[in-house]
Amino acid sequence: MPIKRIRIDIEGIVQGVGFRPFIYRLANSHNLAGWVMNTPSGVVMEVEGAAKDVELFRCAIPEHAPPLALISSLLIKEITPCAESGFVIKESGGLGNEVQIAPDCDVCSDCLAELFDPSDRRYRYPFINCTNCGPRYTIIKGVPYDRGATTMSAFPMCGTCRNEYHDPNHRRFHAQPNACPVCGPVLTLLDGYGKKLAGTPLDTAISLLKEGRILAVKGLGGYHLAVDAANDEAVRELRRRKKRDEKPFAVMSPDLAAVAGYAVFDEMEKKLLSGVERPIVLLSKREGNRISPLVAPNNGYFGVMLPYTPLHHLLLRDNFNALVMTSGNLSNEPISYTDGEALERLGELADFFLIHNREIHTRTDDSIIRVFQGNPLFLRRSRGYVPRAISLPPISKNVLAVGAELKGTICLTKGNRAFLSQHIGDLQNAATLRSLEDTVCHLEQVLKIEPEVVAYDLHPDYLSTGFALDLKGVPKIGVQHHHAHMASCMAENRLEGEVIGVIFDGTGYGPDGTIWGGEFLVGGYAGAARKGHFRTLPLPGGDAAVREPYRMALSYLHSVFGAALFDLPLACIAHVTADQRKLFLKMLERGINSPLTSSCGRLFDAIAALIGLRTKVSYEGQAAIELEALAESVCCDDVYPCHITASEGKYLIDFSPMIRVMVEEMASEKPIAEIARCFHNTVAVATAEICGLIRGENGMDRVVLTGGVYQNKLLTEGVMDLLKKNGFQVFIHRLAPPNDAGIALGQAIIAGRSFPCV
């Protein structure tokens, strides 16, 4: 039988995920000799044996790789056999320079079985894990990834654990967070003053939750605030303490069967829910569900996740149908992740603290996904996905991109890989800014990236911009907000050349001094020209208009009716006092603190207010979310009129005719759901029309859709359908969020491309 020897080089997430023991076992099972070891760029191995076995071995690698492994390249070379015998795992060659760190991961089925097996030595041990599961990114302090460089370094392994750790045949071989009740972390239950409670922490915590108390629970990437989701009183109290009136709370259920009791899900949603990343998935509510209506008021969806730590499994199984699990923070502050900080900051929020002594090194919020046309659409890409790389078209420099302001993320690049960070939060306070600084520092360190260029948003007031401009000794590039959105969508779709970008979002700084947000750009990474936009209107009161959508309704109405707007019989006007009316008219007429905006998000706000749905919002995007939900409740194909004009080489959409008709319909008491639906249709039709006009000029038929407004399924679907029907190729986000959390990715490629490739 012919003997063959091959060398295989593998790159990707192949360290710290049980890859070498997997190869070891695979080689032994095929009677192959040779060795495997970690390298700076991944894993390398040589195997030798019967040609047939070598072939089987080669094919089995991608097919049976450990669940956490992600192979990005696999290179095979045939070499001369050297009559070796036996297979060994060699010590690492060099430091893990290029190695990619694995994200955190749900408990695997093997560990889960042990967790609930009374005969197992880790029976009900909340920190059980193995090479195939458990914490990664959140506990890693540095590289190379081994126990000493994680927060598990505080726990020396007992003899039994150490044996597992060193046994290549054991599934805990080199499982860095390996632990057991003898040697590993332990739970503690504290009261609101930080005093330790007697009794078994877990059992007591469960009874307290059943009594309706609020518990801060230390998880993987930070603290959750937990209450029984079926208990109205408990949920109401949580809302009161968190000062969060309406923004939906996420819930966690023990298994899919429990979820099925209150929400509906399809195959894709099921796959996402039960995947190792364990994101929060937005699911339509089931009629007659038993979840407290206060969990997600005025909203058609529940944000649902399944347990992802052993502790979650222990809390939920056989105890709760669903727990509210909302991030443990004060409104607008980063999620708490250290015990001291949690006690101090959550002391007034939580009655009790279920904590443990395994430190969280990197704060990481839960990811949020919505399924769109059978594929995931990220609203937040964080725990479970970070720091997995996104492949970029080639760029020549390593970049640090600091993102925008809302939903802050940063992005580091190396070669053609982009590392988009976890969710940092809205960069509107010192605490979040500090979190951004920590994230930059940590990611640079663990990914071993020294940025050669820094990219930032052009908005002079963004804290991220200030942070970037203060960095010394590295060139900096300001990137226009919507150009960054467009490039983000192009990059993840690996598009080259020039495309049409239809960027719909709330606000972004425009180079002409107006606030952009309903934009048609044409171009690529090197630059983009504004070929069209919504007609600009005053944004009365700037930021105040974002918190109070009725201001934008006044602006639209003023553009059509002038001062007579206050004679209209509309609910959104009724609450404005006579004094305020005078002030508003002056503001609109004279442009006092009323910058001009072409924002699409603000148009959604205006319409939500105009039809009386919502005059003020208590969280970002609320008006648009409720408008979409309302529109989805009816079917209607009507389209409102609007004016499209061309001037100075740009197309302008003027929605005045639509506003006029809407006001008439409001007077004749047309159902507002139908108005909301027709409004969505109108935006889609106008969008497709502009794209057609642009194609008429330059022949381009590729369109990217990006910006926060595309979190709206109904609109995205409407726009996509029309564009496709008209022969366009349409690209949307699948890897990065369409909202500002994806901005850093776009900034990164634009900055990386602004230097010639060498």
Place this chain on the structure above:
Amino acid sequence: MDHDLILLGHGSGGRLSHQLLDELIIPSLSGISVAGQNDAAVIAHDSGRLAFTTDSYVVDPIFFPGGNIGDLAVNGTVNDLAMMGATPRYISVGLIIEEGFSKKELAVILSAMREAADLAGVQIVTGDTKVVPKGKADRIFINTSGIGLFDHDLRINGCAARPGDKIIINGTIGDHGICVLATREGLDLQTVIESDTAALNGLVTELLKEGEALHVLRDPTRGGVATTLKEIAVQSGVTIKLQEADLPLKDAVKGVCAILGLDPLHVANEGKLLAIVAPEAAERVLERMRNHPCGVDAAIIGEVTQVSAGAVQMETTIGGLRAIDMLSGEQLPRIC
């Protein structure tokens, strides 16, 4: 935007102003660094120290409830001297008048200047008048320079804030800025908001009695309280933490700011000072202020918390912590 041109924002007193100063004006006129970031230069000479400052007034409108460009010009320069702990003594007046300006209005402005000078106890000792063709200036611009003397050895300076210090303001914020805006834009307000323009040297004399406990004095004019505190936080290398609930604010100003979407912390004042004092002196300073006509609404609004680089934060009434920054030039919406 063309980066080679001076924008209106460069004159706002906020971040763009600081950039222009740091990048062009100070490097070009190196001698000016004597003044550093303080309100006036303190010059040492044979017979002791003196404070010297200058300021130009281009306010539109020139007449407004509570004052006019004349008393504003005198008070502003008096205050800049007083904020260094100096006793304002001599003032110069430069007038740039547009052709066609009314003599009667000029007379009103001049008498307001005289009256303000008398009240503040300063002498107008020299001056200059220029008339420019119609359209080359907006009615009248006034420059005032001032000299103040020291009768003590205290060093009142923007870099002297220390952790633990209390931050005290002598009254309600934003009155001047909103008053001028309302007058200029013809806002027909139910309650007339008056400018707070006033000379603060009398109040400062009271505060100086605290001696070493008085660390920083600064008048939060253009750019408002936020910009001034940010400057101090940077100069002193400390963090400043404000309590939103403790900020003195007239209801009328609050209401107008709410509708206009303006942050009162960024609105200009012309008769306010921020005193940063040792904690043990805070209550006494507050008492002294409240007993003075310029400080009846005085309040402790925050404290210096820790030694870190130049941050200003505010604990909001809903319990969050908000980063406070300088006015960047124009107030732009920040929410995406």
